[in-house]
Every structure is written in structure tokens, then in C-alpha cells.
Amino acid sequence: MxxxxxxxxxxxxxxxxxxxxxxxxxxxxxxxxxxxxxxxxxxxxxxxxxxxxxxxxxxxxxxxxxxxxxxxxxxxxxxxxxxxxxxxxxxxxxxxxxxxxxxxxxxxxxxxxxxxxxxxxxxxxxPNVVAVNPSLPVHNVQELIAHIRGKRGGMSFGSSGVGSSNHLAGELFRMRTGLDMTHVPYRGGGPVLTDLVAGTIELAFMNLPTVIPPAEAGRVRIIAVCTGQRVSLRPDLPTVAEGGVPDYAVRxxxxxxxxxxxxxxxxxxxxxxxxxxxxxxxxxxxxxxxxxxxxxxxxxxxxxxxxxxxxxxxxxxxxxxxxxx
CATH class of the missing domain: 3.40.190.150 (Bordetella uptake gene, domain 1)
Structure with missing residues (x-):
């Protein structure tokens, strides 16, 4: 010492x-x-x-x-x-x-x-995105909102798990629109994608990196990004807020x-x-x-x-x- x-x-x-x-x-x-x-x-x-x-x-x-x-x-x-x-x-x-x-x-x-x-x-x-199975007759946020409102019992949406950013993206969408939506949790983005492509679920909130390849192949359709601004890779994709959902952004x-x-x-x-x-x-x-x-x-x-x-x-x-x- x-x-x-x-x-x-x-x-x-x-x-x-x-x-x-x-x-x-x-x-x-x-x-x-x-x-x-x-x-x-x-x-x-x-x-x-x-x-x-x-x-x-x-x-x-x-x-x-x-x-x-x-x-x-x-x-x-x-x-x-x-x-x-x-x-x-x-x-x-x-x-x-x-x-x-x-x-x-x-x-x-x-x-x-x-x-x-x-x-x-x-x-x-x-970036998080809103993705649908191509068989769903929606191509933008407004069409998705109208489709869910017209569907008895509302609609389910998939995410990569309870408490994931995608789960919260879906819940914020539900809260801001007042739609009847039910969360279906998966054990990661991969399993969500598998069921979305297969049509087991028709709507999912996902991370863009996970969904780009199948979207380019026409197996899923991205209708909006959940970010506050458009993303540089896909500037053609509008934000959810641009689609008419105010005060919406998930990072x-x-x-x-x-x-x-x-x-x-x-x-x-x-x-x-x-x-x-x-x-x-x-x-x-x-x-x-x-x-x-x-x-x-x-x-x-x-x-x-x-x-x-x-x-x-x-x-x-x-x-x-x-x-x-």
C-alpha cells in the first residue's frame, strides 16, 4: 500500500x-x-x-x-x-x-x-415499411385504410415479434387511424416474410432490408415507408404520413x-x-x-x-x- x-x-x-x-x-x-x-x-x-x-x-x-x-x-x-x-x-x-x-x-x-x-x-x-401480399387489392395507404374499414372483423397484421419496432409501427398505425387491427407476432422478420409471401397473412409491418428482395421479385408489395421522410433507396415510396395518417413516424x-x-x-x-x-x-x-x-x-x-x-x-x-x- x-x-x-x-x-x-x-x-x-x-x-x-x-x-x-x-x-x-x-x-x-x-x-x-x-x-x-x-x-x-x-x-x-x-x-x-x-x-x-x-x-x-x-x-x-x-x-x-x-x-x-x-x-x-x-x-x-x-x-x-x-x-x-x-x-x-x-x-x-x-x-x-x-x-x-x-x-x-x-x-x-x-x-x-x-x-x-x-x-x-x-x-x-x-427504415420500416408497410407491406402486403400482392393479391390484396391495395396500392397505397388510403386504399389500405378503406380496405380494412370495409372488412368485417378488421384485419390482422404480422410483425417480427411482440415489442419489436414493427409491432409498434402497426400499433401506432392502428391508433392514428382508429382501425380494427389485430397483431400477429412472429419470431423474427424471416418467418413474417415467409407467411406474407405465402398469403397466410396479407399485411405486415417490416424492416426494409428484409422485404426488398421479395418486393423486387413481385412476391410482396411495399405501399409506404414508416419513416418521417422518404428513403433515398426508394424515393418513389411515400411515407405513411403522406398517405393521410397524421403524426406518424417510426424509426x-x-x-x-x-x-x-x-x-x-x-x-x-x-x-x-x-x-x-x-x-x-x-x-x-x-x-x-x-x-x-x-x-x-x-x-x-x-x-x-x-x-x-x-x-x-x-x-x-x-x-x-x-x-x-
Missing amino acids: KRRALLAASGLLAPAIMTRSALAQDSWPSRPVTMIVPWAPGGSNDVVARLLSPAFEGRTGQPFLVENRPGGGGAVGMGQAMRARPDGQTLFVSSASNHVFHPLISGEIGYDVRDVFESMAMWVDV SWTGLFAPKGTPAPIIQRMANLSKEALETANARARLRDLGSEAIWMDAAATDRFVREEYDRWTPIVRAAGVKIE
């Missing part, structure tokens, strides 16, 4: 600590890293994680393995990631669904998501998080790796093709952004009356 006090007094201890921190950052990762995606394969979070993982591997020399853990509106994968050791070996690919919507509609989650994860980096902005996003207590040097390195990966021409081109946009933020900015989103959506979710029974 006397030696430590002397070192601190002489100013030698702080550099020593900084050196150890630098070494911790330089030596990580020394083995494969698991990135948990709390949704089934094929959804936007899964697509983005698999797009960026090769860049992480190329820069670190270690595999970055995407592990899908669907269920409970993302709660299953979120719980597994939260309980993992905070050593940088298990990371969590999260979204508005997991960090904002699901906690707000679940009264029994038992913890505040904002306080059990370390923010690492924001990756992308993911989805994908970011990277780690269990609480993960060392700051690891968080900083992963934030830097994310920035480098997102700035590559290949990543930007692929993201544009998928209808997403890179919006990198460092750990501090990501944490502020998530908390602001939580505060903004709290009164909306309460007004909509959305809860997990």
Missing part, C-alpha cells in the same frame, strides 16, 4: 494503469467473439451483423460468430447477452425493439435495459452493446472497428442495396441516443395501450 501511495504521489501509477488498459485493448480479442442476435435468421439485425462480421474478423484475426437466439420479442437473446461475462467475448446486436419498445410494454422485465448493457456503437438506421435502428462491466478499452476498440467497417465502400454499397444507412455513433453518443428514444416513445406506448399480457 505504501508503494502504491508513493507511485500515485509521484504520478507514476496513472501511466501504469493506462499501459495496462492499452495492453488489454491490444490483446482483445484473443479468441472467437459471439454476437447474439435476438431474432431468427433473415431479419434486418441478422443481415447487418452478418454483413459486418467479416470486416471485424479481417481486422482482428478472430472469428465474429453470429448466434441467433429468437423468442419473447427479443427477450430470450437479450437475457442471454445480459448474463454473459463482461469480457468482450459476448456482444449483443440490439435495436429499438430490444432497447426501447420491449421494455416499455413489458411490466415484468425486471430490469432497466439502459442500465444492464454498455453501449458500444450505433451501426445503421433501418428503427441497429447497434452493438455489451454486458455491463465490459472494460472501457474493449468498448473503445469495438467502436473503432465498427466505424472502420461501416466506412468501407463494400459496406456502404451493401447497406444502400438493403435500404439501410450507416449512422455510426461512438459509445457515449449511442447511450444518449437510446435514452432519448426511450423518453420519446414512453408516452406514445402508454397512449396506445400496448402491453404484454
Whole structure:
């Protein structure tokens, strides 16, 4: 203790600590890293994680393995990631669904998501869309509203799970229009898409990256984007608000998080790796093709952004009356 006090007094201890921190950052990762995606394969979070993982591997020399853990509106994968050791070996690919919507509609989650994860980096902005089976005789929001109003018993809509951004996009649509709509939750964007193409469900709120390929093939029809403004990839698609639904905008996003207590040097390195990966021409081109946009933020900015989103959506979710029974 006397030696430590002397070192601190002489100013030698702080550099020593900084050196150890630098070494911790330089030596990580020394083995494969698991990135948990709390949704089934094929959804936007899964697509983005698999797009960026090769860049992480190329820069670190270690595999970055995407592990899908669907269920409970993302709660299953979120719980597994939260309980993992905070050593940088298990990371969590999260979204508005997991960090904002699901906690707000679940009264029994038992913890505040904002306080059990370390923010690492924001990756992308993911537009939500309104999509229908091509057999449905609607081509825009007004036709969809008229169709639902004229249908006895209303209409069901699919989403990637209870508490997902797509679920809240549908609920906000229901609340703003006063339509009779029933939510049908799935275990990810992939299963929703399968049933939408098959005609098992006729309407779904989905992430644009998931629905672009089948839309281009004519297997589904996108009638509007849920964002506040039109998206650059599909400027021909009107927003839901332009279709006559006032005060309507839903923003989805994908970011990277780690269990609480993960060392700051690891968080900083992963934030830097994310920035480098997102700035590559290949990543930007692929993201544009998928209808997403890179919006990198460092750990501090990501944490502020998530908390602001939580505060903004709290009164909306309460007004909509959305809860997990």
C-alpha cells in the first residue's frame, strides 16, 4: 500500500494503469467473439451483423460468430447477452425493439435495459415499411385504410415479434387511424416474410432490408415507408404520413452493446472497428442495396441516443395501450 501511495504521489501509477488498459485493448480479442442476435435468421439485425462480421474478423484475426437466439420479442437473446461475462467475448446486436419498445410494454422485465448493457456503437438506421401480399387489392395507404374499414372483423397484421419496432409501427398505425387491427407476432422478420409471401397473412409491418428482395421479385408489395421522410433507396415510396395518417413516424435502428462491466478499452476498440467497417465502400454499397444507412455513433453518443428514444416513445406506448399480457 505504501508503494502504491508513493507511485500515485509521484504520478507514476496513472501511466501504469493506462499501459495496462492499452495492453488489454491490444490483446482483445484473443479468441472467437459471439454476437447474439435476438431474432431468427433473415431479419434486418441478422443481415447487418452478418454483413459486418467479416470486416471485424479481417481486422482482428478472430472469428465474429453470429448466434441467433429468437423468442419473447427479443427477450430470450437479450437475457442471454445480459448474463454473459463482461469480457468482450459476448456482444449483443440490439435495436429499438430490444432497447426501447420491449421494455416499455413489458411490466415484468425486471430490469432497466439502459442500465444492464454498455453501449458500444450505433451501426445503421433501418427504415420500416408497410407491406402486403400482392393479391390484396391495395396500392397505397388510403386504399389500405378503406380496405380494412370495409372488412368485417378488421384485419390482422404480422410483425417480427411482440415489442419489436414493427409491432409498434402497426400499433401506432392502428391508433392514428382508429382501425380494427389485430397483431400477429412472429419470431423474427424471416418467418413474417415467409407467411406474407405465402398469403397466410396479407399485411405486415417490416424492416426494409428484409422485404426488398421479395418486393423486387413481385412476391410482396411495399405501399409506404414508416419513416418521417422518404428513403433515398426508394424515393418513389411515400411515407405513411403522406398517405393521410397524421403524426406518424417510426424509426428503427441497429447497434452493438455489451454486458455491463465490459472494460472501457474493449468498448473503445469495438467502436473503432465498427466505424472502420461501416466506412468501407463494400459496406456502404451493401447497406444502400438493403435500404439501410450507416449512422455510426461512438459509445457515449449511442447511450444518449437510446435514452432519448426511450423518453420519446414512453408516452406514445402508454397512449396506445400496448402491453404484454
